[in-house]
Amino acid sequence: MRFTISAAKPEDCKDIERMIMELAVYENMPDQVKISHKELERDGFGPNPFYHCLVAEVPEEHKSKDGNTTVGYVIFFYTYSTWKGRTVYMEDLYVMPEFRGNGIGKALLGAVAKEAKDQLCSRLQFSVLDWNKPSLDFYMAKGAEDLTAKEGWHFLRFHGMALDNLAQEAP
Amino acid sequence: MAKFILRKAEPKDVSDILRLIKELAKFEEMEEQVVLTEKELLEDGFGDHPFYHCVVAEVPKDNQSIEGYTVVGFAMYYFTYDPWIGKLLYLEDFYVMKEFRGYGMGSEILKMLSETAVKTRCSGMHFIVAEWNTTSIEFYKRRGASDLSHEEGWRLYEIDKCNLLKMSSK
Numbered sequence: 001m002r003f004t005i006s007a008a009k010p011e012d013c014k015d016i017e018r019m020i021m022e023l024a025v026y027e028n029m030p031d032q033v034k035i036s037h038k039e040l041e042r043d044g045f046g047p048n049p050f051y052h053c054l055v056a057e058v059p060e061e062h063k064s065k066d067g068n069t070t071v072g073y074v075i076f077f078y079t080y081s082t083w084k085g086r087t088v089y090m091e092d093l094y095v096m097p098e099f100r101g102n103g104i105g106k107a108l109l110g111a112v113a114k115e116a117k118d119q120l121c122s123r124l125q126f127s128v129l130d131w132n133k134p135s136l137d138f139y140m141a142k143g144a145e146d147l148t149a150k151e152g153w154h155f156l157r158f159h160g161m162a163l164d165n166l167a168q169e170a171p
Numbered sequence: 172m173a174k175f176i177l178r179k180a181e182p183k184d185v186s187d188i189l190r191l192i193k194e195l196a197k198f199e200e201m202e203e204q205v206v207l208t209e210k211e212l213l214e215d216g217f218g219d220h221p222f223y224h225c226v227v228a229e230v231p232k233d234n235q236s237i238e239g240y241t242v243v244g245f246a247m248y249y250f251t252y253d254p255w256i257g258k259l260l261y262l263e264d265f266y267v268m269k270e271f272r273g274y275g276m277g278s279e280i281l282k283m284l285s286e287t288a289v290k291t292r293c294s295g296m297h298f299i300v301a302e303w304n305t306t307s308i309e310f311y312k313r314r315g316a317s318d319l320s321h322e323e324g325w326r327l328y329e330i331d332k333c334n335l336l337k338m339s340s341k
Contacts, residue, residue: 016254020254020255024255029255029323032255032256033254033255034255034256034257034294035254035255035256035257039257040254043252043257043258044252048220050250050251050252050257050258051252051254075252075254077251077252078222079222079249079251079261079263080215080222080223080247080249080263081207081263082192082195082196082205082207082247082263082264083192083196083201083204083205083206083207084204084206084207085206085207085211085215086215086222089251091251091252091253091254092254109338110338110339113330113335113336113338113339114339116335116339117335117336117339121335122331122332123329123330123331123332123335124329124330124335125327125328125329125330126328127325127326127327127328128325128326128328129323129324129325129326130324130325130326131324139328139330142330142334142337142338143330143331143333143334143337144328144329144330144334145328145329145330145331146326146327146328147326147327147328147329148320148326148327149326151201151301152301152302152303153299153300153301153302153320153327154299154300154301154302154308154318154319154320154321155297155298155299155318155319155320155325155327156297156298156299156300156308156311156316156317156318156319157295157296157297157298157316157317157319158285158288158295158296158311158314158315158316159256159294159295159296159317160295161315162314162315162316162317163285163288163289163293163295163296163315164289165314165315166281166282166285166314166315167282167285167286167288167289
């Protein structure tokens with residue numbers, strides 16, 4: 001099946017919002033999605049974007065059951081390791097189920113790998129839920145390492161009330 | 172000894188920052204993994220599009236460390252993005268030299284970062300901690316942090332340079 005991978009444009013944000021929700025439903029956390037295409041537009045485009053996004057598109061004759069031609073996306077941004085320097089962090093990678101098996105996921109990941117190489121990044125990091133076997137298999141086949149298992153890293157966060165409380169005690 | 176200031180790092184601080192990075196890596200038993208240089212820290216943190224932001228803790232000269240240092244702590248952070256909740260502040264490294272602990276520097280740095288997060292419209296402050304580092308985990312949990320790996324099952328993965336190059340050429 002023919003498809004193209006290209007940098008997302010502001011007008012793609014409604015499709016990206018739709019697919020973000022599809023991925024959140026798959027991850028059993030749809031109620032955690034709080035932002036819409038408006039924030040995505042504001043935060044992803046302009047002189048200082050907070051994320052980068054690539055979208056996968058199919059021609060009109062291959063559109064989805066619901067009439068969509070934007071069928072996959074990847075969101076990533078640059079982070080920094082005090083050990084290794086510039087790093088790419090891949091936040092979301094998703095292809096609509098009816099378009100899987102055509103190499104779209106592989107192409108999106110390859111495109112991010114190329115950006116990483118062009119920006120002199122030494123590695124790509126991302127996180128996966130421990131029960132998500134199809135994704136784990138996909139990434140392990142490409143040489144991914146589980147750093148939570150290997151080095152014991154856990155993700156922690158301050159959010160909501162905890163963050164406000166911490167900030168209110170600031171000098 | 173209680174006097175110290177917290178300030179934004181400047182280009183002249185890179186050698187102190189690298190020294191503290193190596194001290195923290197040594198504590199995490201991964202000193203040999205630090206390949207970053209002062210030159211990279213300078214280019215990547217103080218150019219037109221910095222990859223990171225840094226605050227340092229400084230003591231007066233009459234309170235300098237045993238080896239004569241006045242920059243005795245640092246925190247490195249940057250902004251990331253969660254497609255569900257938007258902008259986040261990501262805390263990459265956070266360290267206070269052993270001989271300067273117990274004076275509240277760590278708490279003050281964390282409070283300053285959380286204030287930055289709130290001021291810049293971030294929905295949260297995220298970071299990673301090694302599971303054996305119970306002192307740090309307790310420090311964060313006492314202040315209201317939650318462990319997403321434990322609560323939701325998130326695991327950190329990495330694809331190294333060699334495999335990245337293979338993928339980018341296909």
